[in-house]
Amino acid sequence: MFAEFALLLIISAAAGAVSLWLRQPLLIAYIAVGVVAGPAVLGLVTAHEQIELLAQVGVAILLFVVGLRLDLHHVRHIGPVALATGLGQLAFTILFGFFIVLGLGRTPVEALYVAVALTFSSTIIIVKLLSDKRELDTLHGRIAVGFLIVQDLAVVLAMLVMSALREAGDTVAASELAVSLMFRIGLAVAALVLLMRWLLPWLVARIARSQELLLVFAIAWGTGLAALGEWTGFSKEAGAFLAGFSLASTPYREAIGGRLAAVRDVFLLFFFVHLGAGLELATLGEEVVPALLLSLFVLVGNPLIVMLIMGYMGYRRRTGFMAGLTVAQISEFSIIFVAMGISLGHIGAGALGLTTLVGIITITLSTYMILYAGGLYERLSPWLAWFERRHPHRELRVDAAPRSSPPEVMVFGLGRYGSRLALGLRDAGLRVAGVDFDPEVVGRLRHAGIDVRFGDSLEADFLDSLVLADVPLVVLALPDASLARRQLEVLRDHGFRGEVALLARHPGDEDLCNGMDAGIVLHVVNDAVDRAVGLLADRIHRTAHAR
Numbered sequence: 001m002f003a004e005f006a007l008l009l010i011i012s013a014a015a016g017a018v019s020l021w022l023r024q025p026l027l028i029a030y031i032a033v034g035v036v037a038g039p040a041v042l043g044l045v046t047a048h049e050q051i052e053l054l055a056q057v058g059v060a061i062l063l064f065v066v067g068l069r070l071d072l073h074h075v076r077h078i079g080p081v082a083l084a085t086g087l088g089q090l091a092f093t094i095l096f097g098f099f100i101v102l103g104l105g106r107t108p109v110e111a112l113y114v115a116v117a118l119t120f121s122s123t124i125i126i127v128k129l130l131s132d133k134r135e136l137d138t139l140h141g142r143i144a145v146g147f148l149i150v151q152d153l154a155v156v157l158a159m160l161v162m163s164a165l166r167e168a169g170d171t172v173a174a175s176e177l178a179v180s181l182m183f184r185i186g187l188a189v190a191a192l193v194l195l196m197r198w199l200l201p202w203l204v205a206r207i208a209r210s211q212e213l214l215l216v217f218a219i220a221w222g223t224g225l226a227a228l229g230e231w232t233g234f235s236k237e238a239g240a241f242l243a244g245f246s247l248a249s250t251p252y253r254e255a256i257g258g259r260l261a262a263v264r265d266v267f268l269l270f271f272f273v274h275l276g277a278g279l280e281l282a283t284l285g286e287e288v289v290p291a292l293l294l295s296l297f298v299l300v301g302n303p304l305i306v307m308l309i310m311g312y313m314g315y316r317r318r319t320g321f322m323a324g325l326t327v328a329q330i331s332e333f334s335i336i337f338v339a340m341g342i343s344l345g346h347i348g349a350g351a352l353g354l355t356t357l358v359g360i361i362t363i364t365l366s367t368y369m370i371l372y373a374g375g376l377y378e379r380l381s382p383w384l385a386w387f388e389r390r391h392p393h394r395e396l397r398v399d400a401a402p403r404s405s406p407p408e409v410m411v412f413g414l415g416r417y418g419s420r421l422a423l424g425l426r427d428a429g430l431r432v433a434g435v436d437f438d439p440e441v442v443g444r445l446r447h448a449g450i451d452v453r454f455g456d457s458l459e460a461d462f463l464d465s466l467v468l469a470d471v472p473l474v475v476l477a478l479p480d481a482s483l484a485r486r487q488l489e490v491l492r493d494h495g496f497r498g499e500v501a502l503l504a505r506h507p508g509d510e511d512l513c514n515g516m517d518a519g520i521v522l523h524v525v526n527d528a529v530d531r532a533v534g535l536l537a538d539r540i541h542r543t544a545h546a547r
Contacts, residue, residue: 001046001047001050004044004045004046004047005047005050007044008033008037008044008045008051008273009269011033011036011037012029012030012033012269012273015029015030015032015033016029016030023367023368023371024363024364024367025122025124025125025128025363025367026265026269027268027272027332027363028360028363028364030268030269030272030273030276031272031273031275031276031356031360032276033272033273033276034272034273034274034275034276034277034278034279035276035277035279036276037273037276037277038276038277038278038279039277040277040279045273045277048274048277051270051273051274051277052274054267054270054271054274055267055270055271055273055274055275056236056271057223057267058264058266058267058268058269058270058271059236059237059240059268059271059336060222060223060226060236060237060239060240061219061222061223061240061260061263061264061267061268062240062264062268062332062336063156063222063226063237063238063240063241063244064218064221064222064226064240064241064243064244064260065244065257065260065261065264066123066152066156066241066244067156067240067241067242067243067244067245067246067247067248068244068245068247068248068253068256068257068260069123069149069152069244069248069253069257070149070152070153070244070245070248080313081143081146081310081313081315082143082145082146082147082149082150083146083147083150084309084313085143085146085147085150085306085309085310085313085323086146086147086148086149086150086151086154087150088305088306088309089119089147089302089305089306089309089327090119090150090151090154092301092302092305093115093118093119093298093301093302093305094115094116094118094119095115096297096301097111097114097115097118097119097294097297098111098112098115099111100115100293100294100297101114101115101290101294104290104293106351107347109346109347110347110348110350110351113337113338113341113346113347113351114294114338114351114354114355116158116337117330117334117335117337117338117355118294118297118298118330118334118358119151119154120151120154120155120330120331120333120334120337121148121151121302121326121327121329121330121331122329122330122331122332122333122363123148123151123152123331124331124332125329125331125363125367126144126145126148126326126370127145127148127464129367129370129371130144130145130326130370131464133370133371135322138322139319140318140319140320140322140323143310143319143323144322144323144326147306147323147327148326155333155337156237156238156241158337159235159237159238159241159337159340160235160238162235162337162340162341162344162346188232188242192242192245192246195246196246196249200246200247200250201250204217204247204250204252205252205439205443208252208255208437208439208454209438209439209440211255211259211437211456214252214255214256214259215256215259215260215263218247218256218259218260219260219263221243221246221247222240222243222244223240224243225239225240225242225243225246226239226240226243227239229242235340237336237340251439251442251443251446251454252439252454252455254453254454254455254462254465255437255454255455255456255459255462257462257465258455258456258459258460258462258465259456259459261459261460268332271332271336272332275335275339275352275356278349278352279352279353279356286350287350287353287354287357288357290354291354291357291358291361292361294354294358295357295358295361295362295365298328298329298330298358298362299328299329299362299365299366299369300328302324302327302328303321303324303325303327303328304324305324306320306323306324306327307320307321307324307384307387308320308387310323310324310387311387311388311389312389314389315388316388317381317384317385317387317388318377318381320387320388321373321377321380321384321387322373322377325366325369325370325373325376326370328362328365328366328369329359329362329363329365329366329367330355330358330359330362330363331359331363332359334355334358334359335352335355335356335359338351338352338355339352405431406431406467406470406471407431407432407433407451407471408430408431408432408471408472408473409422409425409430409431409432409433409471409472409473409474409475410432410433410434410435410466410468410471410473410474410475411425411432411433411434411435411474411475411477412434412435412436412457412474412475412476412477412478412487413435413436413476413477413478413479414434414435414436414438414441414442414445414452414477415436415441415477415479417477417503417524418434418436418475418477419441419444419445421475421477422434422445422450423445423448423450426449426450432450432451433450433451433452433453433471434450434451434452434453435452435453435455435457435466436452436454437454437455437456437457439454442454453465453466457487457490458486458487458490460490460494463490463491463494464494468491468494468495468496468498469495469496471496471498472498472499473498473499473500473501474491474496474498474499474500474501475500475501475503475522476488476500476501476502476503477503478503479505480505481502481503481504481505484502484503488500488502499519499520500519500520501519501520501521501522502520502521502522503521503522503524504521504522504523504524504526505524505525
């Protein structure tokens with residue numbers, strides 16, 4: 001069994017390398033690995049129960065991370081355009097998708113499941129693509145992230161409703177189901193509010209003193225509430241989401257999310273391998289034509305409805321087009337949602353094969369559409385004019401509105417030197433932000449008025465949340481030069497092109513710092529000694545002059 005897991009990981013790594021070369025999301029490669037390694041082709045997968053367990057853990061961690069992103073502050077400030085676009089796209093896709101799937105000969109319940117699945121876009125893939133293109137902080141990037149949050153809320157709500165109907169039967173009255181659902185949701189919300197108000201902030205603040213323990217606690221909390229959610233009659237997915245949501249308003253959510261990203265990806269690998277291994281090629285062959293039809297609907301219909309809503313609300317056609325491309329796909333949540341319907345006994349396995357094929361087609365094509373969106377827009381621009389008002393008033397107001405200024409200096413490492421430096425730069429009239437993973441330091445400097453982010457600055461997902469593109473100067477006030485070198489490499493890999501200041505603390509650090517890509521080297525000991533020499537010499541000279 002160990003050899004089987006090792007072989008699956010090796011094959012997945014090789015397939016992932018090919019996928020990376022093709023500039024495709026890794027989940028496409030992992031599904032292909034499952035199909036090839038499964039009974040339909042090579043028959044390498046025999047440890048079905050063990051892989052299924054890892055797959056369930058992966059789904060739970062994924063839903064935990066989604067809940068972690070939904071900070072109440074961000075949810076309250078989604079904005080009217082993101083809310084209207086998100087809800088409009090959801091309604092359009094569900095309504096028309098339902099009738100299309102129904103016309104393909106599916107049952108009404110199956111048509112409803114597949115239609116709902118067609119509405120969800122992959123937040124993970126979209127944020128990664130926009131981040132790689134440095135477009136997360138653009139107008140269309142901010143709007144896209146807003147309606148992706150609306151989609152995340154919708155998928156969790158759909159899972160909650162479907163899982164609450166787990167025990168539904170013909171003999172159960174709809175009113176009884178509604179009362180039971182509302183009671184259980186109310187009980188869960190009340191318990192969650194109490195935990196978020198009284199226990200979790202105190203507990204997480206103490207656990208966060210150790211980054212390793214914080215990771216273990218996050219996984220334990222997510223999987224624990226997932227198990228509790230299933231036991232109380234909801235589902236593992238709903239419990240895991242609520243676990244993440246309960247930590248979303250803490251100052252440690254970026255650090256937890258950054259640490260969990262790699263763990264999530266490893267466990268999700270087994271979910272997609274397990275999914276691919278369960279697909280039969282003969283069944284997939286029967287679903288090719290329906291999958292192509294639904295893929296065309298997603299690739300064209302979803303962007304068009306987004307452009308129509310955004311154009312009506314007063315945005316330019318380019319902004320609507322760029323934002324609309326982000327919904328020209330379905331997501332891993334679509335597959336998870338349909339798989340959940342099968343486990344609940346609501347639909348058959350055929351819907352999963354259809355949804356998976358649509359996912360492979362739309363994710364593959366939409367990835368290239370987003371990567372080459374600029375050239376695509378130039379070709380289609382003349383035909384998109386009717387999606388834009390003569391006077392795009394809302395976007396003109398956005399262009400004219402003053403934007404919050406990015407920090408002028410960001411200090412990584414807020415120990416004794418870094419903290420004093422940040423406070424001094426702030427007192428000198430500069431806009432300063434800081435990064436550190438000591439919760440006590442973070443709390444103290446926030447109280448002093450410094451914008452400080454808690455997290456591990458070497459984590460890729462955490463760095464993506466900082467949006468460093470407009471920061472002109474970064475100071476790496478880290479404990480040693482080798483760590484500063486690694487941090488500088490990570491920053492450059494993430495596209496930071498501003499100026500960097502490094503600290504030379506110990507003998508030998510100066511040579512190491514001078515060999516790095518940094519414009520400023522701060523000599524901690526030498527500068528302090530030079531200042532001390534100047535102060536002492538000045539005092540002696542003044543004393544001698546007085547005599």
